Amino acid sequence: MKSMYLINATIVLEQSVLQNGFVHIEGEKIKSVGKMVDCPPIIGEIVIDCIDNQYVIPGMIDIHVHGAGGFDFMDSKQEAFEGIAKALAKEGTTSYLATTMTNPISQISDVLKNLASYKENNSETGVAEMIGIHLEGPFINKDQKGAQPEHDILPPNVTLFKEWQKLSRDAIKIITFAPELDVDFELLKELKKMEIIPSMGHTNASYDEAVQAITHGITHSTHLFNGMKGLHHRDPGVVGGALLHDEVYVEVIPDGIHFHPDLLKLVVRMKGLERILVITDGIRAKGMADGIYDLGGQKVTVSDEKCTLTSTGSLAGSIVTMNNARMNLAKWLGLSIQEQLQITSVNQAKRLGLFNRKGSIQAGKDADIVILGMNGEIVFTICRGAIAFQCKDAFK
Structure with missing residues (x-):
């Protein structure tokens, strides 16, 4: 399965906001979420550095x-x-x-x-x-x-x-x-x-x-x-x-x-x-x-x-x-x-009875994730582990 990492991110969780965190996506699912100090080794994967963005949200x-x-x-x-x-x-x-x-x-x-x-x-x-x-x-x-x-x-x-x-x-x-x-x-x-x-x-x-x-x-x-x-x-x-x-x-x-x-x-x-x-x-x-x-x-x-x-x-x-x-x-x-x-x-x-797989950023749920820019604009949209939208300046 393809893997994707969102790194150096401010991640909005259901009960808290995680600073300097990562999200590891494997296939269509979120595999893990945590602090950058606990991030697994990243080798040959899709990596999105979120350091210049505002929030990573569901x-x-x-x-x-x-x-x-x-x-x-x-x-x-x-x-x-x-x-x-x-x-x-x-x-x-x-x-x-x-x-x-x-x-x-x-x-x-x-x-x-x-x-x-x-x-x-x-x-x-x-x-x-x-x-x-x-x-x-x-x-x-x-x-x-x-x-x-x-x-x-x-x-x-x-x-x-x-x-x-x-x-x-x-x-x-x-x-x-x-x-x-x-x-x-x-x-x-x-x-x-x-x-x-x-x-x-x-x-x-x-x-x-x-x-x-x-x-x-x-x-x-x-x-x-x-x-x-x-x-x-x-x-x-x-x-x-x-x-x-x-x-x-x-x-x-x-x-x-x-x-x-x-x-x-x-x-x-x-x-x-x-x-x-x-x-x-x-x-x-x-x-x-x-x-x-x-x-x-x-x-x-x-x-x-x-x-x-x-x-x-x-x-x-x-x-x-x-x-x-x-x-x-x-x-x-x-x-x-x-x-x-x-x-x-x-x-x-x-x-809709779907909170077991959607609605928040949590390990085991669908990798439905949005990255917001500093003005609240959409920079990336990820739908079930694949990039669905990225603004034209996303990687600049």
């Missing part, structure tokens, strides 16, 4: 992303899946949930089938890893559709979902739906049996309806504040329900557009860092120039880092990168580097 995990680099998962093509995986690595994302959106049944079925094939047949290292699927829609509320095509929205349907999970070869890990439309919580009950994370999103539920759904098993809230009823003093809405119940994890898009940055202070006070999950909700325009792009058959205008439906002006995903989201959090909240990584890596891995 790769970030995006559990809600639709596309990047000019591609969208709904394109349903191998070329698109590969293009997104490569584009995500540039922003420090080493694994992700491929996120679908409301479209005709046949189109969603085709995408799920092709994503399943891609996940099972593409073991290539050196690209961000697809670790599952986030099914966003079509079981949502038309009143909170956002950028989801209204004519393809459906009421929750257990039979159809089970067909889709079979097509995905059990790859669906999260489903976003409107629980107030789920009669007798039939879909929610099935999701609990199947151990799939049920998330309330694109929902018009009142506070009482949200609390009832949480009582019956909802444990997740999709892009908090967006696609749901907000806080009101007579109806705290879905936002109030999510914030007031400890069992609910909340996704946030820290781009400075989807909500006022100061609201994150409220979220942290209410949820603690343990229940916050940074996402990008990225679309195909991420990493591309301003212009007009397609999203589920709709035109999206991208200008000044804001994505809106050309027809209505509704927000339509984002182009924020995981690394920029991380740096925004550091600026707005004054979070330490370990706290930043808790909500961009650790929590996601734990939420």
Whole structure:
């Protein structure tokens, strides 16, 4: 197996920051981590000297992303899946949930089938890893559709979902739906049996309806504040329900557009860092120039880092990168580097039951590692032991 050494590094571990350390990677795994004085002899290996860089951190995990680099998962093509995986690595994302959106049944079925094939047949290292699927829609509320095509929205349907999970070869890990439309919580009950994370999103539920759904098993809230009823003093809405119940994890898009940055202070006070999950909700325009792009058959205008439906002006995903989201959090909240990584890596891995192999730098885990420059920029991204991205001046 090929070996790689990261030396003279400041390594961010889960419980501490290791100064003047090393990481030894063998194959796809981290073999050992320690102080440079304990570093094994390095002979004929790939060596990256990190002395002029800021931090070595675990790769970030995006559990809600639709596309990047000019591609969208709904394109349903191998070329698109590969293009997104490569584009995500540039922003420090080493694994992700491929996120679908409301479209005709046949189109969603085709995408799920092709994503399943891609996940099972593409073991290539050196690209961000697809670790599952986030099914966003079509079981949502038309009143909170956002950028989801209204004519393809459906009421929750257990039979159809089970067909889709079979097509995905059990790859669906999260489903976003409107629980107030789920009669007798039939879909929610099935999701609990199947151990799939049920998330309330694109929902018009009142506070009482949200609390009832949480009582019956909802444990997740999709892009908090967006696609749901907000806080009101007579109806705290879905936002109030999510914030007031400890069992609910909340996704946030820290781009400075989807909500006022100061609201994150409220979220942290209410949820603690343990229940916050940074996402990008990225679309195909991420990493591309301003212009007009397609999203589920709709035109999206991208200008000044804001994505809106050309027809209505509704927000339509984002182009924020995981690394920029991380740096925004550091600026707005004054979070330490370990706290930043808790909500961009650790929590996601734990939420998906993957912390035994992802989410932190530890011997035995996947070698998903990012090296940050002195200004917080991505210098290297390593995905399962292979370099997926390096900035052009990395070895100068």
